[in-house]
Amino acid sequence: MTQFVLVAGAWLGSWAWDEVVSDLRAAGQGAHALTLSGLAEKRRDEPVGQQTHVQDIVGAVERLDLRDVVLVGHSYSGIPVGQAAERIGDRLARVVFVDSNVPADGESFVSAWPDGRAAVEASIAEHGGFWAPLTAEEYAGQGLTDEQISRIVAGATPHPGATLTEPARLERPLGALPATYIKCLLDWPEPSPDVAELLKNEHWRLVELNTGHWPMFSEPHELARILLNATMNP
Numbered sequence: 424m425t426q427f428v429l430v431a432g433a434w435l436g437s438w439a440w441d442e443v444v445s446d447l448r449a450a451g452q453g454a455h456a457l458t459l460s461g462l463a464e465k466r467r468d469e470p471v472g473q474q475t476h477v478q479d480i481v482g483a484v485e486r487l488d489l490r491d492v493v494l495v496g497h498s499y500s501g502i503p504v505g506q507a508a509e510r511i512g513d514r515l516a517r518v519v520f521v522d523s524n525v526p527a528d529g530e531s532f533v534s535a536w537p538d539g540r541a542a543v544e545a546s547i548a549e550h551g552g553f554w555a556p557l558t559a560e561e562y563a564g565q566g567l568t569d570e571q572i573s574r575i576v577a578g579a580t581p582h583p584g585a586t587l588t589e590p591a592r593l594e595r596p597l598g599a600l601p602a603t604y605i606k607c608l609l610d611w612p613e614p615s616p617d618v619a620e621l622l623k624n625e626h627w628r629l630v631e632l633n634t635g636h637w638p639m640f641s642e643p644h645e646l647a648r649i650l651l652n653a654t655m656n657p
């Protein structure tokens with residue numbers, strides 16, 4: 424049995440994966456959605472760093488004694504998921520990046536996003552060390568219904584700022600990991616340059632999904648199907 428460990432992006436908790444988890448379990452696979460420290464039901468006022476998020480993922484895999492693990496990271500969470508993937512050793516079957524950032528040794532989330540760095544850092548400074556969630560209007564054009572947008576906005580919590588500014592730590596090239604990158608076309612039709620470079624590796628596969636940046640809400644059943652196919656056709 425494949426064990427999927429799913430981690431949502433900024434502002435979101437395990438609840439974001441509810442429909443995807445249901446489909447994966449219905450297909451006879453294990454599915455474990457995680458909430459990272461400082462978010463959703465784990466929200467707290469003290470600072471949380473990026474390495475805490477990496478350890479959240481590694482710790483869950485080890486605590487549950489999971490094998491044949493597919494780590495799934497969406498958006499921001501591709502950064503801690505990519506680091507966790509190399510730290511769980513032979514427990515890893517594959518890592519799947521869902522329209523996500525990918526870690527680069529010594530680089531942070533904001534350094535990999537130069538056009539948005541100033542806005543993110545300003546939000547962190549203005550909101551006491553947290554990145555404020557998006558407004559409903561900012562989800563427009565992403566293939567989401569009004570009901571889905573309302574659900575995201577209602578469940579979102581401020582994201583710990585230090586996780587976005589601290590550098591990633593990689594011990595070996597990310598391209599050596601078996602990986603699938605899911606590109607959501609409504610958000611931007613082409614992979615970022617760093618992802619495009621990684622996709623040149625023989626271990627990496629690209630899958631395109633004709634929806635926006637939050638496919639666990641807009642296309643949960645198709646996303647689950649892609650995740651299942653990634654394990655059957657690595």
